Amino acid sequence: QKEVEQDPGPLSVPEGAIVSLNCTYSNSAFQYFMWYRQYSRKGPELLMYTYSSGNKEDGRFTAQVDKSSKYISLFIRDSQPSDSATYLCAMVGGGGNKLTFGTGTQLKVEL
Amino acid sequence: GAGVSQSPSNKVTEKGKDVELRCDPISGHTALYWYRQSLGQGLEFLIYFQGNSAPDKSGLPSDRFSAERTGGSVSTLTIQRTQQEDSAVYLCASSLGVYKPNYGYTFGSGTRLTVV
Numbered sequence: 001q002k003e004v005e006q007d008p009g010p011l012s013v014p015e016g017a018i019v020s021l022n023c024t025y026s027n028s029a030f031q032y033f034m035w036y037r038q039y040s041r042k043g044p045e046l047l048m049y050t051y052s053s054g055n056k057e058d059g060r061f062t063a064q065v066d067k068s069s070k071y072i073s074l075f076i077r078d079s080q081p082s083d084s085a086t087y088l089c090a091m092v093g094g095g096g097n098k099l100t101f102g103t104g105t106q107l108k109v110e111l
Numbered sequence: 112g113a114g115v116s117q118s119p120s121n122k123v124t125e126k127g128k129d130v131e132l133r134c135d136p137i138s139g140h141t142a143l144y145w146y147r148q149s150l151g152q153g154l155e156f157l158i159y160f161q162g163n164s165a166p167d168k169s170g171l172p173s174d175r176f177s178a179e180r181t182g183g184s185v186s187t188l189t190i191q192r193t194q195q196e197d198s199a200v201y202l203c204a205s206s207l208g209v210y211k212p213n214y215g216y217t218f219g220s221g222t223r224l225t226v227v
Contacts, residue, residue, distance in 0.1 A: 006153070008151060041221075041223075043204070043220050044154070044218050046216065088153065088154065097167065098159050099154075099156075101146075101154040103152060103153035
């Protein structure tokens, strides 16, 4: 079993929809949680990060962490075709230095 | 530089040949990471450098893989006697130091390696 599980999709939604992306994990030492966005043939870019449990909002994006359930989510409101990409969750323990990534969810937002 | 630069962007090689992949991190970033991305496998950690030393090389899949970093800057990942299962996108990332979330990783665009 992988340390981080993420549904690979693909997920197809109409423009304007609310998108929910999720990851589960097994390592209780993880404390920092990140979401990366990766466009085709590009490297991942950091979208958001959160520390421990709670919510964080940035524009149309909201990240949620529930450490008790070992479950993290990314919500995208008013989705746009430009949001079409692969979204990867990543996490690291407080004393760690390397990120553990999910496999990524491929999202397509259609006109 | 303005971003993390990787070269070549694409490499096709014959099985059994050696390849060298290069990463030029952001100036001043002391930490450098190599990851491998295969279809459906996500990002797999290979090795981490702090300065010129590699405190964690636990992800290197076999002794055919090696990496070095010189001058606290450019890093080279070498794969000897390439095999078809080595085909993947090799991504390099750098950060200001040992990972802190407010520093984040900056990734390059990767080298797409195809072994035929």
